Amino acid sequence: MLIMSPEPNVVKRGAYPWIVHMKVCSGTLIAPTVILTAAHCVSPHGGANSIRPGHAAHIGCNDVVNQVCQESGRITGVYAHEKYTNQELYSSETDDGKPRRNFEYNVAVLILEKPSRVPVAKLATRDDDPAYCATSRSTVAGWGRDNTGRPSGVLLEVDLPVTSHERCEKVWGKDRIGPTMICAGFDDGGCDTCRGDSGGPIFTSTQCAPPGTPPRVFGIGSWGAPCDKAKRKPYGVYTSVASVRDWIASKMPGGELADPDERVLPYVVRSVDPTASDNEICAYVDASACSVQSIADQCPKLCGKSSSCELVRRNLKAATTTTATTDDDEGLVFDEKRCGTVKKIVTSDTKAEDLVGVTWVVGDLRFGREDTSWSIDDDWHFVDEDVPVQASGIRCVEGDLSISNTMSTVDLSPLANLAVIGGNLRIYNNAQLTTLTGLDGITTVGGDLWIIKNAQLTTLTALDGITTIGGDLYIWSNDQLTTLTGLDGITTVGGYLRISYNDQLTTLTGLDGITTVGGDLDIWSNDQLTTLTGLDGITTVGGDLEITSNAQLTTLTGLDGITTVGGYLRISYNDQLTTLTGLDGITTVGGDLRIVDNDQLTTLKALDGITTVGGNLEITSNAQLTTLAGLDSIPTVGGNVEIYRNAKLTTLTGLDGITTVGGDLTISNNPQLTDLAGLDSIPTVGGGSTKDERFVFSVAVGKQSPKVKLATLKLDGEETVEQLTRLDTWKFAVDR
Structure with a gap:
């Protein structure tokens, strides 16, 4: 339009x-x-x-x-x-x-x-x-x-x-x-x-x-x-x-749809x-x-x-003036007993001195300065460049509380009376902030909790009163943070849980109380992280589970309690990871299953409990992997199967249980693979969107083998192939 x-x-x-x-x-x-x-x-x-x-x-x-x-x-x-x-x-x-x-x-x-x-x-x-x-x-x-x-x-x-x-x-x-x-x-x-x-x-x-x-x-x-x-x-x-x-x-x-507004x-x-x-x-x-x-x-x-x-x-106008009204607080979690009686709506004219005596902020409250890389609201008004002492009476913020790019704030002690945040709590890019002291009284965050890019922050202990996060929990790019102790009271994360780019973080201890993640669980690029212990209580991930680019991680122990991943499961670029132990309890992956670029990984054995893959199955660029054993329990792959660039892979045994591939089947650039034994049970490959594409079958085997026999393979209900020839090329179309 x-x-x-x-x-x-x-x-x-x-x-x-x-x-x-x-x-x-x-x-x-x-x-x-x-x-x-x-x-x-x-x-x-x-x-x-x-x-x-x-x-x-x-x-x-x-x-x-x-x-x-x-x-x-x-x-x-x-x-x-x-x-x-x-x-x-x-x-x-x-x-x-x-x-x-x-x-x-x-x-x-x-x-x-x-x-x-x-x-x-x-x-x-x-x-x-x-x-x-x-x-x-x-x-x-x-x-x-x-x-x-x-x-x-x-x-x-x-x-x-x-x-x-x-x-x-x-x-x-x-x-x-x-x-x-x-x-x-x-x-x-x-x-x-x-x-x-x-x-x-x-x-x-x-x-x-x-x-x-x-x-x-x-x-x-x-x-x-x-x-x-x-x-x-x-x-x-x-x-x-x-x-x-x-x-x-x-x-x-x-x-059903909501009733229409009677004033229309x-x-x-x-x-x-x-x-x-x-x-x-x-x-x-x-x-x-x-x-x-x-x-x-x-x-x-x-x-x-x-x-x-x-x-x-x-x-x-006459009709609307006779319509019954409800009390502003009715049906809300905010009340005078908890929040006091002095309300304030922050506008573009609000200054620090206007907060004296205020107990209840109706709407959003922001301290610090603007950073265009993080501006996500239309009206980005900051009350003060730091967290002022005049805010010390505030007990409730109905909307978001944002503390960003402060000039000299080292702690948050002026917010010591704060108990409830109805929206998001975002603390990011505060150069001098070393502790979150002052947030000790908070029990509930209705939206997201972001702790991002606080270069001097060493501890989260002041957050130990929080039990519920309605949205996302992001702990991201805090250069001096070594532990997540302080998040121990949280049991539920309604959205994403993302721990990323914390260069000194060695453990996830502190997340032990979390049992459910409604969105994605992402552990990315934490250079010193050696273990996932701390995630042991999580049983369900509603979205994706991704463990990526953690240079010192050697094991996935800590994910043992997870049985279902609603989205994709991706384990990639973990240079020291040798085993997938820790994924043993997972039975269902709603999206893709991707094991990619783990240089020391030698076995997929821990995946043998998975019976359903709703998306693609991709095993790519795992330099030490010799076998696909561990995938034996998967009968159906909803998308593509891609086995690609695994330098030491010698056999496809492990794919024996697959009977249906909804997309394309690609076996490519595995230089030590000399035969296709393991594909014998796949009668149907349904990939491709046109008649010609249906018959494309990519393989990569050792160039020494001129012919590989394969049980009858039926491609998308169109053709039957008794044997595959011309395997001296990397890709070919099956003759019809």
Whole structure:
């Protein structure tokens, strides 16, 4: 989608925090873990660059070039509408016997790995489409190419009129606009959406709504004319949210959508066109819609001439003033008993002296200075360049607490009364900070806990009161940190657990209390780490498990309690690792299993408990590995099998148990391998996406063997090969 306009408006920061940037397409955050986008953006419909599990989603962005976003997350689920098609289908070709137009049901739902804290969008109901007042304008916003033809780095918006199916089909052709589609744009095509941000929202303008009325998303960017034409067709086409609302609800947690906001203007099912007849509009509405001026003008028999936009304002204002309200603290974990009664909202004008006597910060609180490499919020205001003594009364911070790039802070003693942080606790790049003393009273961190790039920090002992981290736990690039003692009280990490680039860290003791990691568990590049003891209590890793580039690590003992890895399992670039002992308890790997570049590794024996690999199986560049024994229990590999560049590998024994390979089978550049015994039980290899690709079978064996016999191998149900010849080459296509 491209915001084409002579003068598109730059969106004010934070105006539409629910718009999501995903590089290839946009989307709309409609629930904490749910993004709405277009089906043609996602796998398998969107081609090589389509959105698929593992794709990043950036939420609440303004400047995507500099990554000025409120949050980023990872997509774990992708669901396109089952009836979506990008080509016209006759009734005989569909499962319901109804013909289908190109881009009909162009909607998809994406599931985030963890809940977002950004406000979500309101959606149109089954009886809604755009709201109208004096003009039938709605708004589109995105980062696509602007009128110069280049992608915009900042979020742009433009108002567009919505037009009727009848008017739209005069441009696009009879019966081209289906019942799940809405058209919007000007007759001259001057302002429109186009390629680059498909899947983004079109939503109601609030110019005639009472103050505070949220916009309502009623469409999803779907298709239109090429953007480089000198005179392009005028109307872009959007998927109607109202028409697919039931399907969206079926993908939501609990199977339903939230009730609409009662303050939103009355809506109409069909878009308003001055040339449309009275019957075409009024057949879809009742008298309750007559308070919208354009409906009153089009439906004189139903409405008369008395309604007006001002009347809508007055009526809705009266309704909202009589609505029951709830206490600000109701349903929240923050209360006066815990947090005191003196509340403060930090603004761009707040100074250190304004915190005197404050016990409760509503929103975020930041001390230090800006570091553009870590700026992730739109409004990055720092109260003071250090942690001031005036903050000593604060007990609760509802939002994030960030302490970064402080000038002379050596400890955090001014925060000694702090007990609860509702958002993230981020402590990074503080050159003089040696201890976290002052945080001793904290028990709960609702979001992430980051301890990053504190060059003089030697201990975490002041964090020993924390029991729960709702988001990620990052301990990263703290040059003098030798131990994690102080994290002993933590039992659950809701997101990622990442211990990386701590040059002096020798042990993970301190993490002993953690039993569950909801996201990834990553132990990267800790040069002095010799053991994983300290992770012994963890039984489940919801995401990936990666142990990478720990130069002194000799064993994986400490991972013994883990039975399930929801994502991929990667053990790589650990130069002294000789055995995988410690992985013995794992039975299921939901993603890839990758054992890569471990120079001293001699055996895979500890993997013999694994029975399921959902993704690829890759054994690559393990210089001392002679056998694949240990993989014997795996019957099915969902993706590719790649055995590559293992200098001393002499046999494929260990692959004997595999009966199905969902992707490609590649045996390549293993110079000591002289036969393919071990592949005899694989009857089916399903890789390749075209007829020719299905028959490509790469091998690498010793050049001394002119022929290797193999039991009958069936490639993707197409051909049977009794024996493989021409093994003096590294890669060949099987003759058909």
